[in-house]
Amino acid sequence: MRARTKIITFGKKEISKIVLFFLYRAFKVSYYLDTNIEKEIKKWKENMQIEIKTCENGPFLILKKSNNQIKRIKRNDTKSDISIQFKSLDSAFLMLTGRLGVAKAYAEHRFILKGDISEAMSFVRCVDIIESYLFPRVITKRILKAKYKKQKSSILMYVHILINR
Amino acid sequence: MIPKYYEFQNSTKILSGEFALENIPTELKMLNAKRPLFLSDETLKQIGTLQIVLDAIEKQDFKVGKIYTQIPPDSDLELIKKIAKIYKEENCDSIIALGGGSVIDTAKGVRMVLSQEIEDIRNLMGAEILTYGKHIPFVAIPTTAGTGSEVTAVAVILEKLKQIKMEFISYNLLPDVAVIDFRMTKTLPKKIAASTGMDALCHAIEAYTCLQKNPMSDAYAISAIKLIGENLIESVEKGSKIARIAMANASMMAGVSFSNSMVGLVHAIGHALGGVCKVPHGNAMNILVPFCMKYNMDKIGEKYGEILLYLAGEEVYLNTPKDKRGEKTVKIIEEMKEKLNKLTGLPITLKEAGVKKEDLPEVAKKAINDGAIIVNPKEAGYEDVLEILQEAY
Numbered sequence: 001m002r003a004r005t006k007i008i009t010f011g012k013k014e015i016s017k018i019v020l021f022f023l024y025r026a027f028k029v030s031y032y033l034d035t036n037i038e039k040e041i042k043k044w045k046e047n048m049q050i051e052i053k054t055c056e057n058g059p060f061l062i063l064k065k066s067n068n069q070i071k072r073i074k075r076n077d078t079k080s081d082i083s084i085q086f087k088s089l090d091s092a093f094l095m096l097t098g099r100l101g102v103a104k105a106y107a108e109h110r111f112i113l114k115g116d117i118s119e120a121m122s123f124v125r126c127v128d129i130i131e132s133y134l135f136p137r138v139i140t141k142r143i144l145k146a147k148y149k150k151q152k153s154s155i156l157m158y159v160h161i162l163i164n165r
Numbered sequence: 166m167i168p169k170y171y172e173f174q175n176s177t178k179i180l181s182g183e184f185a186l187e188n189i190p191t192e193l194k195m196l197n198a199k200r201p202l203f204l205s206d207e208t209l210k211q212i213g214t215l216q217i218v219l220d221a222i223e224k225q226d227f228k229v230g231k232i233y234t235q236i237p238p239d240s241d242l243e244l245i246k247k248i249a250k251i252y253k254e255e256n257c258d259s260i261i262a263l264g265g266g267s268v269i270d271t272a273k274g275v276r277m278v279l280s281q282e283i284e285d286i287r288n289l290m291g292a293e294i295l296t297y298g299k300h301i302p303f304v305a306i307p308t309t310a311g312t313g314s315e316v317t318a319v320a321v322i323l324e325k326l327k328q329i330k331m332e333f334i335s336y337n338l339l340p341d342v343a344v345i346d347f348r349m350t351k352t353l354p355k356k357i358a359a360s361t362g363m364d365a366l367c368h369a370i371e372a373y374t375c376l377q378k379n380p381m382s383d384a385y386a387i388s389a390i391k392l393i394g395e396n397l398i399e400s401v402e403k404g405s406k407i408a409r410i411a412m413a414n415a416s417m418m419a420g421v422s423f424s425n426s427m428v429g430l431v432h433a434i435g436h437a438l439g440g441v442c443k444v445p446h447g448n449a450m451n452i453l454v455p456f457c458m459k460y461n462m463d464k465i466g467e468k469y470g471e472i473l474l475y476l477a478g479e480e481v482y483l484n485t486p487k488d489k490r491g492e493k494t495v496k497i498i499e500e501m502k503e504k505l506n507k508l509t510g511l512p513i514t515l516k517e518a519g520v521k522k523e524d525l526p527e528v529a530k531k532a533i534n535d536g537a538i539i540v541n542p543k544e545a546g547y548e549d550v551l552e553i554l555q556e557a558y
Contacts, residue, residue, distance in 0.1 A: 083291075106292075107377035107427060107540045109172045113292040117332050117536035124539060146544035 012093045016054045019096040020061040022161060023052075026130045027063055027070045029160040033152050037129055040122045041065060049078065050123050053085040054092035082123060083114035098135045101143035102127050133157040171379035174336045175421045177305075177316045181345040181414055186218055189261070189304055190227035192342045196302035198259030200230035202252045204272050205263040210234045212352050214308060218263055231255040236264065239330075240271035241323040242286065249278040259302035262340075263349075265361075266312035266321075266446075269305050273320035273338050276301045280337075287324070287331065295335035305340040308349045310400070310412035311361025311447055313368055313420015315343035330440070332536060339424075345417060347410040355401050356509040358412070360447030362397040363505070365389065365416040366498070367431050367450040372422035374461070374468045375429045376540040382426035387475050389419035394476040397501065401508055429541030431457040434550060437531035442520045448512055451502060455495045456557045464543040466491035473497070515558045525554045 001009075030037040044065045051062040062073035062080060086092035091110040094100040102124050105111060113120060132140050132148035134157070140147070180188055193201060209215045215234065222229065233248060252260075252275065262272035277286050280298035289295055305315035320333045350358070369389040372382050392415035400408035434457065435449035444452075458469060470490030474482040477497050485493045505511045512518040520528075529550040532538065538545060545553075 103539045104376055107375070108168075108170050109293065109377075110170075112294060114288075114294050115291050116329065117291060117334075118329075118531075118534040121534040121536065121539065144544075145542065 009089065012089055013054070013059055016089070016093060016096050017059040020052065020054075020059055022134065023096075023127075023130065024061055024063065024070075024072045025161040025164060026134060026157065027126065029165070030126075030130055030133065030157065031068075031070055033157060033160060034129060034133075035151065037126050040126050041070065042068070043122060044119075045081075048082075048119075049073065049080040050082040050120075051080040051084065052092075053083070054096070055086055055089040058089050058092070081115050082120045084111050084120075085114070086111045098131070098139040098143060101131075101145075103145060104143070168377070168379050171377060171381075171426075173379060173381040173425045174318070175316060175339070175385075175425070176336070176341075177339050177421075178342045179316075179345065179417065180342060181417075182347075182410060184221075185344050185346040186221035186306070186348065187225060189218075189222055189306075189342075189344060190225040192304060193227070193259055193261075193302060196259065196341055198302040200228075200255075200257050201259040201261045201302075201304070202248070202255065202257040202275075203229040203232045203261045203263070204236060204248065204268055204275070205232070205234045206236045206268055207234050209264060209308060214349060214352060215263060217348050218261075218306060229261065230257040236268050236271050238267050239323045240267060240274065241325045242274075243325065245271060245274040245278060245286070245322065246284065248275045252279060259304070261304045261306065263306045263308060265307070265309040266314045269307065269312070269314040269340075270320045270322060272303065272305065273314075273333070273340075274322045276303055277320070277333065277338070286322070286333070289333060289335075290331045292334040293336075295333065295337045297337055303340045304342045304344060306344045306346070306349060307413065307416070309353060309357060309361040310350055310409070310416040311364035313365065313416050313418075313423065315340055315345075316417050316420040317424040319424065330436075343417060345410065345413045347406045347413070350409045350413060351404075353409075355404070356511055357447070358404070358409075359397075359401045359505040359509045359511045360445060360451060361416070362393060362400065362412055362447075363451035363454070363501075363511075364447040365412070365419045366393045366397070366501075367435075367454050368419035368423040368428060369393065369415070370454065370458070370469075370472060371428040371431055372419065372426045373472060374465045374542065375427050376542055377426045378468075379426060382422045385418045385422035386426075389415040389422060390472055390475040392418070394478070398504055398508075401505060427540040428537050429457075430461065430538060430543075430545055430550075430553075433535035433538035433541065433545075434528070434532045434553065436535050436537065437528045438515075438520065440531055441528045442518075442524050444515075444518050444520060448518055451505070451511055452513060452515055452518060452557055453553070455499050455502070456553050458491075458495050458498070460545070460549065460553055461541070461543050462491055462495075469494045515554065520558070522558060525551060525558070528554055
């Protein structure tokens with residue numbers, strides 16, 4: 001592999017780790033800040049586990065619903081109910097950096113979806129809502145099918161994400 | 166417009182037309198198969214369709230290994246395991262599936278168990294999990310002109326315990342050969358021909374307009390729409406050979422198209438209607454299609470307008486102002502619904518289909534969790550779906 005490609009791949013992995021961390025925190029706090037996210041997560045079965053893998057051995061995020069809270073599982077060897085594994089880090093990077101929506105990524109076969117597709121739909125709706133908070137309108141206009149009516153400001157969401165409560 | 170990225174695969178070989186059935190033994194031999202397990206259902210056995218295929222095969226001095234016809238409309242995991250066991254006990258080396266979506270989906274399930282060499286396929290549920298596995302030669306012979314299952318990368322199998330329909334999506338589900346022969350739809354009742362024909366139209370329209378439309382899937386969708394526009398009414402009314410083979414081809418092409426570009430809102434609601442109210446899939450498609458198109462109109466009206474040329478022909482297309490073509494397409498489909506209703510009694514409202522109004526909220530709830538809704542170009546939430554259902558009632 002050329003040195004330039006190595007550096008870019010390393011950079012993409014590190015940025016993906018940061019975005020996935022923000023996504024986890026956003027799931028955690030938006031459960032309390034946004035009633036639509038709360039409604040969706042409440043419908044998930046107890047101990048429901050969802051993972052997003054950027055590629056085979058790349059950065060990943062595993063979320064677990066436990067006692068009406070969203071927790072992060074740091075080990076990569078547990079079996080999840082829903083698994084979204086991107087076919088390449090580059091495809092994952094497009095989505096994580098707001099250049100591709102979840103719906104379009106699914107339609108373009110960018111990831112492998114393991115588990116009950118109907119259960120995954122609720123997760124997709126949550127990601128869409130969270131993206132409305134995390135990304136500016138200029139991006140969400142391109143990647144989301146509809147404008148979401150935010151219940152709190154994005155600034156407030158970011159503050160909660162940073163202070164983790 | 167060319168998409169930034171798309172994927173497309175249709176590796177199934179198509180045999181279509183006169184004496185297509187008679188070529189099955191040659192195809193099997195080319196796939197190194199000598200002893201196929203033949204799957205079908207009791208109805209096809211009773212009306213003689215199964216015998217037509219057996220005669221066509223056996224007159225080429227080719228014998229099938231075992232025939233199994235106890236396949237219900239909704240196959241479950243247990244049945245699939247049972248058939249896989251029969252396959253092994255009878256030393257079969259390939260599968261022939263004769264029937265509608267249920268029989269072909271069952272065959273896909275059996276093939277999954279055999280090729281992956283596993284007992285439980287639940288772990289393979291989802292999109293693109295399935296690896297290539299051991300090759301089991303597979304010939305599909307559709308007996309309806311609607312599902313397109315003979316060329317789709319999708320299988321739906323019932324999980325009886327949890328009462329869920331497990332969805333499997335993988336290019337490795339595609340049959341090796343699809344055989345389209347007009348003898349297979351000769352005994353198709355008019356109402357089923359109408360209902361499955363509208364299902365095929367729906368596949369093509371949604372494939373042409375959903376998020377992953379691409380030049381390859383468009384080509385198949387357009388050809389399917391053109392054939393349906395020219396042949397659906399005639400195939401139902403007169404049942405002519407040419408119209409029936411055209412519809413079977415249209416269904417197959419619509420299947421190739423949606424298998425690659427996916428279906429949207431009409432199917433999401435249709436699946437839910439089937440699950441909650443047991444409305445047959447084609448009937449649900451027939452009822453819902455214009456209502457869902459009206460809902461999507463502000464987002465993809467232009468695409469619906471393009472369909473008009475293929476569905477209604479040059480004259481209607483050119484005589485309709487550009488900004489009215491989308492609405493005209495819906496009108497043409499409404500007229501088709503009316504004609505099919507007069508010819509066969511195919512229901513045109515949910516009420517006529519026996520749906521109870523109090524079930525609509527449950528249908529809407531299920532529809533927004535259907536995988537098809539994600540690729541609909543316009544966002545549709547619970548309230549939106551409920552409104553569409555109420556309009557269609």
